[in-house]
Amino acid sequence: MIALAWRNLWRNKTRTLLTAGGIAFAVFLVTFSMALQGGSYEDMIKAATRFYTGHAQINQRDFVTDSKLEQTIGNAAALRAQLEKKFSLVALPRVQAFGIVSREERSIGGMLLGIDFAAEVAQLDLYDDITAGAIPTAPDQALVGAAMARNLGAELGDDIVILGSGKRGGVAAMALTVTGILSTGQAELDRNLLFAPVSSVQDAFGLEDEVHNLVLVLENYTQVKALAAPINDLLQPDQSYRTWQQLLPEVEQGIELDRVSSAIFYYILLILVSFAVLNTFVMVIFERTREFGMLMALGLRPWRIIGQVQIESLFLSFIGVLLGSVLSAALVAYLAEVGIPLSAMGGEAAQQSMAKMQAGSVESIYPAFSAASLTTAPVVLILGAQLSALISMLRVRRLNPVDALRAE
Amino acid sequence: MSENQNQTPVVRCRDVSRTYQKDAIPVHALRSVDLDVHAGEFVSLAGPSGSGKSTLLNIIGGLDEFDGGSVQVDGVELDGLSPAALSALRLEKIGFVFQAYNLLPVLTAQENVEFILQLQGIDKQQRRERAAQALDNLGLGELGERRPGELSGGQQQRVAIARAIVTRPVLLVADEPTANLDSATTEELLVLMARLNSEQGMTIVTATHDPMVMSHAERQVHLSDGRIDRDG
Ligand SMILES: Nc1ncnc2c1ncn2[C@@H]1O[C@H](COP(=O)(O)OP(=O)(O)OP(=O)(O)O)[C@@H](O)[C@H]1O
Ligand SMILES: [Mg+2]
Numbered sequence: 001m002i003a004l005a006w007r008n009l010w011r012n013k014t015r016t017l018l019t020a021g022g023i024a025f026a027v028f029l030v031t032f033s034m035a036l037q038g039g040s041y042e043d044m045i046k047a048a049t050r051f052y053t054g055h056a057q058i059n060q061r062d063f064v065t066d067s068k069l070e071q072t073i074g075n076a077a078a079l080r081a082q083l084e085k086k087f088s089l090v091a092l093p094r095v096q097a098f099g100i101v102s103r104e105e106r107s108i109g110g111m112l113l114g115i116d117f118a119a120e121v122a123q124l125d126l127y128d129d130i131t132a133g134a135i136p137t138a139p140d141q142a143l144v145g146a147a148m149a150r151n152l153g154a155e156l157g158d159d160i161v162i163l164g165s166g167k168r169g170g171v172a173a174m175a176l177t178v179t180g181i182l183s184t185g186q187a188e189l190d191r192n193l194l195f196a197p198v199s200s201v202q203d204a205f206g207l208e209d210e211v212h213n214l215v216l217v218l219e220n221y222t223q224v225k226a227l228a229a230p231i232n233d234l235l236q237p238d239q240s241y242r243t244w245q246q247l248l249p250e251v252e253q254g255i256e257l258d259r260v261s262s263a264i265f266y267y268i269l270l271i272l273v274s275f276a277v278l279n280t281f282v283m284v285i286f287e288r289t290r291e292f293g294m295l296m297a298l299g300l301r302p303w304r305i306i307g308q309v310q311i312e313s314l315f316l317s318f319i320g321v322l323l324g325s326v327l328s329a330a331l332v333a334y335l336a337e338v339g340i341p342l343s344a345m346g347g348e349a350a351q352q353s354m355a356k357m358q359a360g361s362v363e364s365i366y367p368a369f370s371a372a373s374l375t376t377a378p379v380v381l382i383l384g385a386q387l388s389a390l391i392s393m394l395r396v397r398r399l400n401p402v403d404a405l406r407a408e
Numbered sequence: 409m410s411e412n413q414n415q416t417p418v419v420r421c422r423d424v425s426r427t428y429q430k431d432a433i434p435v436h437a438l439r440s441v442d443l444d445v446h447a448g449e450f451v452s453l454a455g456p457s458g459s460g461k462s463t464l465l466n467i468i469g470g471l472d473e474f475d476g477g478s479v480q481v482d483g484v485e486l487d488g489l490s491p492a493a494l495s496a497l498r499l500e501k502i503g504f505v506f507q508a509y510n511l512l513p514v515l516t517a518q519e520n521v522e523f524i525l526q527l528q529g530i531d532k533q534q535r536r537e538r539a540a541q542a543l544d545n546l547g548l549g550e551l552g553e554r555r556p557g558e559l560s561g562g563q564q565q566r567v568a569i570a571r572a573i574v575t576r577p578v579l580l581v582a583d584e585p586t587a588n589l590d591s592a593t594t595e596e597l598l599v600l601m602a603r604l605n606s607e608q609g610m611t612i613v614t615a616t617h618d619p620m621v622m623s624h625a626e627r628q629v630h631l632s633d634g635r636i637d638r639d640g
Contacts (some may be wrong), residue, residue: 004523007514209434290509297471297506298524299499402472405506 010019012284016316019280023320023385025329026273027377030266032328034373037262039336040365045221048251049244051115054092054215056224057247058231061240063212064098070167073239079212082234087227088219091118093211095201097172099164101194103152106367110148110173111192112162114201117143123217126184132156133180138199142176146183147191154178162194166206201397202392216266270377274384281313281392292396300358306393313389321378332367339364415474415482418579418611419445419468423477425634426463437463438474439634445579445613450605453615453626456623459631461615462583468613470494470500477591482578494542503572505582510568511556517543518552521574528575542574543567546600564592566600573610582605582614586621 009016049055060080063071072095073079080091095114100107117135121127129145133156136143143156154160158178166172176196184190202210218224224243231241245252285292292305343366396402426438439462445451445468457540466472467479468487471494479486482501489497499506511520530538533606543552548565556564565585572580582601586594600626604610614621622628630638 004512006513056496291512294506294509295512296495297469297498297504299495299497301495301526400472402466407511 001308002311005308005317008308009312009357010257010286015280015283016319019277020316020320020323022273022276022380023158023317024323026269027321027324027405028383029324030269030326030377031325031369031373032331032367033262034376035328035332035369036340037258038370038373039367041259042368043365044255045244045251047125048248049131049221050123050125050217051245053122053247054124055089055190055218055221056216056227056231056241056243057240058091058214058216058235059212061238064240064242067096067212069165069205069207072207073214073236074208076209076211076214078209079234080333083216083231086234087231089227090119090217092116092123092215092217093198094213094215095198095205095207095210096402097164097201097205099162099172101148101152101160101162103154103158103160104342106152108148109192110145110162110194112164112201113193113195114198115195116198117195126182128179129182129184131183133178135316136179136195136197138183140174140176140195140198141179143180143182143195144178145193145384146181147187148194149178149181151191154183160194162204164205169369170204170206172205174200175201189359226391231350238321240404266376270384274388277313277316277381277385278391280316281309281389284312285309285392289399289404292399293401293406296399296401302397302399305396306390309389309393313385317382317385321381325374325378329369332369335367346398355384415447417444417446417480418449418482419443419613420480421464421468421477422479424464424467424474424479425476426460426467426472432533438467439479441634441636442599443636443639445611446624447578447611448605448609449627450602450612450625451614451627451629452622452629453613453629454617454622455631456627457617460634461516461631463634464631465581465583465613465615467502467577499524499574501578503569503575503577503580505565505568505572505580505585506571507584507587510571511564513556515556517548517559517563517570520556520567521571524571524575538574539570542570545573546570559599560593562591562597565589565597569597569600569604573608578611580610580612582612584616584618585614586618591620594618594620 006098046094058073060071060073062068076093079091083089083091093116096115097112099110099112101110101112117137121135130143131146142160144152144160149155152160156178160176160178162174162176164172174196182193182195186388196212218227221244224245228241228243235241296302421441421443424438424441425436428435428437441464443464453464455461463472467474467486468481470481470489470590474487481497484497486494486497491523513515514524518539518600521542522535525535525538540549540552543549545567548563548566548570551559551563556567568585569580586597589597597634598621601612601614605612612625614625616622627640628638
C-alpha cells in the first residue's frame, strides 16, 4: 500500500515536483522569515534592555509613579547580595535625586544618578557613549551628559556643585569634578543626566543603606517572568518587581504588532499553497476516477482508496517540507554565524524602527529558530495537504463503481 | 451440462428488472429476466447495443443494484446486501475483466496480480507463488516484471484475466474483454478463456457484440430491449 502510494506519486513527475516545490518554497519562506524575526526580536530585546533599563527593576511601589526621594528600598546591600546569590543575575543599585547643577554663574536643573560605576559599565551599554574623559573612579567625580556640560560651560576637570533637598528636609550639597562626558544622542538624556558614585549621593542626600532602584541584568533574559514569583517572595509588600515588558512597553508592543502582522501574511501564504495542493488533488482524482471504479469493483472499500490517497498526500507534503526545511535550516545556520548587517536590510528605515524600539544599537541580525518557527509552516502545510486530499476524495465515498468505470 | 442441473446454480436470476431514470424518463434496461448459470458453463450475452448486456453483467457481478426480482450468486441473495457485504462478495467470489483500465499502471504485471491477493489478506510467500503461477498459466511467465504500459493490449487483458482467476472465484465476469483488441489477439484471448473453462472448469459469463466470441462460448444468451429472447 505504501509502496503503491509512493509510485502513484510519481505518475506525473512534473506535477508532483511543482506541487512539492510550492510546498517547499512556502516552508522555506515562512520558516526562514520566522527565524529571522525571532532572531531580530531577540536582538532588539537584548539591545534595548542592555542599554540602560536592564531586564527587570525593583522599586518602592510609589516611586514608580511619584519618584520622591524618600520612596526608597531599605537594606539595599543585603537585598542586592541575596538576589545575586540566589539567582543568576547582577543587581545594580541606583539612587536618583533632583537638584540644581551649577558651575560658576550658570545653574540648571538636572537629575543626579548615584550608581555603582564598575558594575554598570560591565553590564550596560550606555557608558559606551562616553565621548570624552572616563568613568569616575573617586567619590567626588561625575559623569555629565554632553548637553548639560555644554549648557554649564563645563569641561573635563571643571568643578560643579549640586544643590537639592535631602531626605530629612535639610539642604543636600555636593561638589564634584567632571571626569567624563556622556553623549548618547538622545537629547533628553544628554541634557538632564549626571552620574556620581552611589555612596557619595547617598551621603549627600541623607540616605542610608537605601536605593531607589535595583536594576537586574539576568544571565538569560527570557527568565524574567519565571523569576517574578521567587523574587517577589524576597521583597517587602511595598516593593515591586517589574519586567522589561513593563519597563519598555513600546518594545514589547512593537514586537507583538510585527508578529501579528507577519503571522497574517504567513497564514495567507500557507492557505494559498494549500489551495494549490487542493487543486493538484482535484486533478489527480479526476484523472483516476476509472481506476478508483476498477478498484472498487474488485472489492476495495472507498475508505481504503481514500486512505491510499491520504498517504500519497502525506508523501507529497513530506517531500516539500523536507526540502524547504533543509534549505532554510542551511541558510539560517549560515546567517546565524555571519549575521545580516542591518544596512543590507533596507538600511535607514530598519535603523529608525530599531531606534524607535528604544535605544540600543543593533548592527546585525542573527536569525534563530524557535520551536514555533520550525514547526508552524510544516504542520500547517501537512495538515493542509491532508485536508486537501480528503476534501477532493470525499466524493469517492459516493462513487458507484459502474459509473466510475464508465467515466471519461 | 446435464450433470449440473440439480446443483445450486452459480448464478440464479429471477424476474430481475432494472430501470434507470434518464432526464426523469424511465429507461427499462432489464425487464423480468430469468437466467441460471451453472458451474462450468461459458455463457456469452449477445444482443444489440443498449439491449442490457452490461446491466445484467453488472448486476450478476454485484456491482449494480436492481429494482425487482432476485439474484443469487453461489447461493447468496444479493438483494438487500450492504455495500460492504457486496464488496466482500466481489472480492471473494467474483473475478472481473473489463474492457479497459483493468490494471494499476504503476504496478508490474506480477504486482497487479498479487495486489488482489493482498486485499484478500494472503501472505507474501503465497501471493508471489500464486501470482507467478497464474501468469504462467496464461503464457505471461516472462512478462511479470513489466508494467502495463510496456505490454500490448492483448497481454494487458491476459494479465487482467490472470488477476481475475488467481483468487479462484466461483465466477468470471468479462464485459467486452476483447473490444479493444484486433481480431488475431481476440482469437488468442478467446482460446485462452475457452481453455480456462474446459480445463479448469471456470464458470464464465461474458458480454460481446463479437460473433467470434459467441462462437467460443458453449451457450449464447441473446438479449433484446432488456429481455432474453433466445437462450442456447
Ligand atoms: N447509468 C445509466 N443511466 C441511465 N441509463 C443507463 C445507464 N446505464 C445503462 N443505461 C441504459 O440502459 C440500457 C442498457 O444499457 P447497457 O449498457 O446494459 O447495454 P449494452 O447491451 O451493454 O450495450 P452495449 O452493447 O453498447 O455495451 C441502455 O438504454 C442504456 O442507455
Ligand atoms: Mg455494454
